[in-house]
Amino acid sequence: MPAWLEVAIRSICILIGLFIITKLLGKKQLSKLSFFEYIVGITIGDIAGTLSMDLGIRLTEGITSILIWALFPVAISYISLKNKKFRDFIEGNSTVFIKNGKIMEENLKKEKYTIDELLEQLRKKDVFRVADVEFATLESNGDLSVLLKRDKQPLAVGDVFPNPAPMKEPQTVIMDGMILDEPLATMGLNRGWLKEELDKQGIAVENVFLAQVDSYGQVTVDLYNDKIQVPQPQQKSLLLAAIKKVQADFELFALQAENAEARQMYGKNAEKLAGILNKVEPLLKN
Secondary structure: OOHHHHHHHHHHHHHHHHHHHHHHHOOHHHHOOOHHHHHHHHHHHHHHHHHHHOOOOOHHHHHHHHHHHHHHHHHHHHHHHHOHHHHHHHHOOOEEEEEOOEEOHHHHHHOOOOHHHHHHHHHHOOOOOHHHEEEEEEOOOOOEEEEEOHHHOOOOHHHHOOOOOOOOOOEEEEEOOEEOHHHHHHOOOOHHHHHHHHHHOOOOHHHEEEEEEOOOOOEEEEEOOOOOOOOOOOHHHHHHHHHHHHHHHHHHHHHHOOOHHHHHHHHHHHHHHHHHHHHHHHHHOO
């Protein structure tokens, strides 16, 4: 067998093997790479590269070595899932750096962390004053988790509106000019509705690079031709205007009704809609 053909076969086999090993290790290894896993990855890559080029090494011996290096972290991950003490020993525990706005100097020394490094990590979290931090901890993967004091935390919808309505994630309904039926079905919509919404904006499906539908039923599109200006969705504005109109109609009916009972009914409904408007107007304004 020619040397180049053997190298090609070896390389293809190794690539397939590495792909299978990557799938076995799972996505966690990509998002949270420990020092040990980093070393394992480098070693496996080095063995694979040497094995594909060095014809003096038998393929079975190289594959055995790769399997040992690959299966060892898999075994460790499995045992870690079953045993917390073993997991703590392998992955380590988080270390508190700031508590109640006070820096824990001993913990910084323990993790060989300088105050400059701590301030740098805080700035990456958009925190520029240590006094604003209620709690900060160094996670086992090296990330710094920060909890701001209550009065320094950004305002959330739930702080203003109790029990806010849940919001569904936007669904991509057109990609590369092709309509995606599954996301439409997830939103309880169909192609007819989508084409009608695009017709309102004067857009053809084939001209759309990307289109998404949010939880309010608004369609936002990105066209192939970026020079074309696309009108902003108006569903929320139209809904707000409709509620205001109905509320104004109730007030008008309350003034014009001759029957006292009817005036009272219209007045109460007008007050109810006014209360609803106060709650939903900030959410429906674009």
